[in-house]
Amino acid sequence: MSEPVRLSKRLIEQLGCSRREAELYIEGGWVTVDGVVVEQPQFKVETQRVELLPGARAETLEPVTLLLNQPKGQDSETARASMNMASLSETHREGVRPLHGHFARLTCPAPLERGASGLQVFSQDWRVTRKIDADLRRLEQEYILEVRGETTLQALERLARGATRNDRELPRAKASWQNETHLRLALKNPQPGQISEICAYLRLELLGMRRIRLGGVSMGKLPLGQWRYLSGSERF
The missing domain is CATH 3.10.290.10 (RNA-binding S4 domain)
Structure with missing residues (x-):
């Protein structure tokens, strides 16, 4: 033998x-x-x-960027470790070759705020991480907020022009109702606690927040806890 x-x-x-x-x-x-x-x-x-296999090439793996619909309560490291072959979204498997090497050396250039869920970005590609690092202050992020309470149209309009709360300037944000309990909010580079501040200014109780877009890249119809590859046509 x-x-x-x-x-x-x-x-x-x-x-x-x-x-x-x-x-x-x-x-x-x-x-x-x-x-x-x-x-x-x-x-x-x-x-x-x-x-x-047919078509085999002895080439270094091209770096990839992975988009995850991160559940609430996870930190970025736990979320990164949760991604594997099995959690690739079924609807995003066509035309891709998932490899174990795609889960190595991933960085998270724009982490979600603690307690938030939704779009989390992990990348091996220095070009992607460099662009996000350089442009983060200018990149618009979009959130769906679960809220309780009522606000006024005037308050939403003031938020878009620039508003203050307790003598602190709030980031300018575009807000609109998605339905009776969910507010769509778009703003640039929110710092920890600022979305809660915005909700307090609007006299709304914040129950949950989910990021759905970072710059020009939307999460799309990605099930909770599953991930997909950033496509070649998508740009942050």
Whole structure:
């Protein structure tokens, strides 16, 4: 009986490729062991059938950006750890190749405020994180607020022009009723506590807040706790 060997070594023996090429094939999800994709170069094989999928390329993985509908009560680290192959949204699977490498080295450039739910962004792409870091003060964020109480049209209009509460200037915000209990709010770079301040100014009790858009990227119809890839046409 043959001794177990690393999958990368078996691939080198079969293809005559370099060790780095073998690792890139495997990490890119192009190698199967008895018909099942294995992405770990150190995976041990014995007599199993090792094959390269059609179209295989020995290339470094392109960095990706993941959009998560984060549940209330999670912090960004817990949310990041919750993302896996199984929690990819069913309606966003077509045309994508989810890989374990897509969950490594993720950063969260615009974390949700504590207690908020909704759109959370995780990225491996330095171009995306740099743009969000540079533009965060100018990027409009949109929230759906669950509230209790009533306010006036005049108060909503003053909020859009600029308002103060307890001698503190509130961020300018566009607010409109979505229904009797939910207010749609759009503003730039809200700081922790400012949305609560806005609700207090409007004489509304804030029950929950859910971010649905960051700049030009909307969460879309993404089920709670599931994620999708940022598409090539989307820009923050």
